[in-house]
Amino acid sequence: MKDVIFLAQRMMIFGIPLLIVALAAVYSERSGVINIALEGIMIIGAFTGTLFIYFMQKNGLLSGYPLLIVAMLISTLSGMLFAAFHAFASINMSADQTISGTALNLFAPAIVIFVARAIVGVQQVPFKNEWRIREVPGLSKIPILGPMFFKNTYLTTLIGIIILVVTHYVLFHTKFGLRLRSAGENPHATDAAGISVQKMRYAGVLISGALGGLGGLIYIIPITTSFNGTVAGYGFLAMAVLIFGQWRPARIALAAFFFGLLQAVSAGYSGISFFKNLGIPQVYFEILPYVITLVVLIFTSKTSAAPKALGEIFDKGKR
Numbered sequence: 001m002k003d004v005i006f007l008a009q010r011m012m013i014f015g016i017p018l019l020i021v022a023l024a025a026v027y028s029e030r031s032g033v034i035n036i037a038l039e040g041i042m043i044i045g046a047f048t049g050t051l052f053i054y055f056m057q058k059n060g061l062l063s064g065y066p067l068l069i070v071a072m073l074i075s076t077l078s079g080m081l082f083a084a085f086h087a088f089a090s091i092n093m094s095a096d097q098t099i100s101g102t103a104l105n106l107f108a109p110a111i112v113i114f115v116a117r118a119i120v121g122v123q124q125v126p127f128k129n130e131w132r133i134r135e136v137p138g139l140s141k142i143p144i145l146g147p148m149f150f151k152n153t154y155l156t157t158l159i160g161i162i163i164l165v166v167t168h169y170v171l172f173h174t175k176f177g178l179r180l181r182s183a184g185e186n187p188h189a190t191d192a193a194g195i196s197v198q199k200m201r202y203a204g205v206l207i208s209g210a211l212g213g214l215g216g217l218i219y220i221i222p223i224t225t226s227f228n229g230t231v232a233g234y235g236f237l238a239m240a241v242l243i244f245g246q247w248r249p250a251r252i253a254l255a256a257f258f259f260g261l262l263q264a265v266s267a268g269y270s271g272i273s274f275f276k277n278l279g280i281p282q283v284y285f286e287i288l289p290y291v292i293t294l295v296v297l298i299f300t301s302k303t304s305a306a307p308k309a310l311g312e313i314f315d316k317g318k319r
Contacts, residue, residue, distance in 0.1 A: 186308065
């Protein structure tokens with residue numbers, strides 16, 4: 001039972017960032033814009049958030065949860081601003097969306113490392129992790145579930161669940177969600193109905209950037225005490241979660257926790273007696289999540305139901 005609890009706790013740590021970033025991709029792709037730039041957006045969000053935390057802790061200006069909340073807001077805003085470049089290139093300039101996203105993915109780590117060295121003096125931005133919740137009063141006493149989800153947890157777990165519920169409601173129970181989805185399914189019909197396809201796609205990409213930036217910081221906080229300019233391919237893994245989840249929030253949540261479980265095994269197998277006793281070399285556990293990602297995509301790519309106008313450049317003159 002001890003191993004199961006440990007694995008469940010680690011699964012939430014790795015699964016929640018995947019969930020948030022995959023949901024970020026939903027907003028963009030449901031509007032018809034491929035957002036492969038999520039890796040770069042995560043890097044920018046993680047960097048700005050950790051840099052803010054570093055300066056606040058260094059100067060003793062802010063601490064505790066107020067510091068974390070402000071840092072998350074900064075990561076959210078920086079992710080949105082960075083995504084605006086992708087939105088402008090893809091929507092206004094009619095650039096190839098994949099190339100635009102790839103360019104931002106290449107630019108993000110380079111600018112982050114450059115700025116970190118210029119400001120901090122080293123590539124890594126250090127910070128103190130002071131946000132682990134040892135146990136949630138009352139809830140941690142629940143049999144089985146209490147130790148799994150309400151001990152050694154983070155506020156970010158709750159935030160991820162809230163984003164999941166809000167995303168499902170917004171996409172399928174609001175006028176905005178209907179218009180956003182229509183822009184990704186049939187943009188010409190959307191335009192004929194008097195709805196601005198450009199505005200809906202901008203909204204989708206900017207919301208995607210905001211959540212992607214937030215997801216970057218939420219990924220970094222529980223697993224390390226410094227940021228070195230990488231999020232270990234989590235943005236790309238989130239795209240796999242999106243496809244596996246068929247662009248639907250509930251399915252994406254299941255896929256995110258499945259891949260989070262694989263990441264938990266990969267990162268913490270030495271702390272789990274069952275896996276440790278197998279005697280399998282560490283490298284096999286480390287590549288496991290990425291190998292299974294490829295296998296899953298191979299078997300689900302033919303049946304994936306992406307938005308019909310995903311990746312298509314909208315031209316009002318064409319019907």
